Amino acid sequence: MTDIARGDVARGVVARGVVAKILPFSAVDGPGNRAVVFLQGCDFDCRYCHNPETRALCVHCGLCVPACPAGALSLEGGRVRWDAARCVSCGACIAACPHGSSPKAVSMTVAEVLSSIDRYKPFLSGVTVSGGECGLQPAFLEALLVEARAAGLPGLVDTNGSADFSSLPGVVAAAEGFMLDVKAWDETEHRALTGAPNRAVVANLRFLAAAGKLYEVRTVVVPGQFDAALTVRETARTLVAAGSGARYKIIRFRPQGVRAAWRGLPTPDDATMGALAAIALREGVREVVVV
Ligand code: SF4
Ligand code: SF4
Structure with missing residues (x-):
């Protein structure tokens, strides 16, 4: 049972969300071929963000x-x-x-979002709701997941883990699964990397793993910026301790599209990525993907 029932959207109980963009097809945002809805606004400021224009809501300065x-x-x-x-x-x-925003973010209803991907439905396995940080618009997120499921499109939530999903049972029930970023295990390193603490991320990792709702956990490896071995080991241990079958995707930092200050940082080599994958496998993670 979700907090938002079928039909609430049509009755206007849940009005609108701020949408950065909608991709009708993606093969890298969850299993199968998925539409991806990127919501505008994020409470992290990741130094390696590849979509920095999705961080803030537009303040209509006109610049x-x-x-x-x-x-x-x-x-x-x-x-x-x-x-x-x-x-x-x-x-x-x-x-x-x-301001880290875009004039192209638009306010949409759930019905408008689903209508925009309706013609692609025969070719889709589901919808992934991403960002920005989709957990910052929980009522819209839940409504979108509920209505997408009713339309035959199971929804995945792609999140930075800052929202307390244990207090959002409607979102958890409506989601097929979650894709959670664990950017750094050490609190100080996480703050340096994202400008935000990681207590909620770790709490979500434990909660979603125990609830059987984690589809994937991801860590982006940026050489010299945080202890990636510690992060992979502790994340893997947490998954295994909870009996989660989630896969662990370990992602190379790539400088294309990031802000100027980080463009000079190196991409990690194969040996580094292989060693991190070996840590996760040694801890008992069933599936590890390096990209
Ligand atoms: S998107 Fe344009 S109007 Fe909005 S905050 Fe940025 S510069 Fe100002
Ligand atoms: S054409 Fe105008 S609105 Fe469109 S991306 Fe370029 S600057 Fe932005």
Whole structure:
């Protein structure tokens, strides 16, 4: 039983969410071919974020408007408006925004989100809700998961783990599973990497693993920035202790698309990644993927 019942969305109980973008197809955001809904806004500021424009909600300052070469942006009544029909997806507005936002994030209902992917349904295994951080919009997240499931599209939640999912039983019940980032096990290192503590992340790891709701745990390896061996070992131990069959995806840092300060950092070599995978396997994780 979820907190939001079928039909609540239609009755307007859950109104809208702020959506950064929707990908109709992805083969890397969960099992099978999935639509991915990226919600706008994140409470972490990861130094290696590849979508830094999804961090903040737009404050309608208008600074991006003159940067648009296609006339797709305007400031009307103190709010920036984006004309999707004119947009040529050049990214100039995102580069011009000093707030970590995008003028292209839009307020949508659950019905509008599902309608936008409806024609792809025969080719989809499900929907993944990502971000930004989707846990910051829990009512919309739950409603989207409930309605997507009813439409035959089971939903996965891709999260940084900052929301307390043990206090969101409706989201947990409505989700097919969770993909959780464990960015660093050490609290100080996690703060340096993300600007935020990791207590909620570790609590979610334990809670979701014990609940049998974890599909995947991920760690991005950035040489010299945190103790990756400690992170992989402790994460793996936690999964195994909880009897979770979640797979552990260990991801190489890649500098493409990150902010300037981190573009010079190296990508970890095969030996480093292999050693980390060996730690997870030695601890008893059933499936380890290195990408
Ligand atoms: S991506 Fe932004 S700057 Fe480029 S055309 Fe679209 S709205 Fe304009
Ligand atoms: S996207 Fe950024 S620059 Fe453009 S109006 Fe919003 S906050 Fe200002």
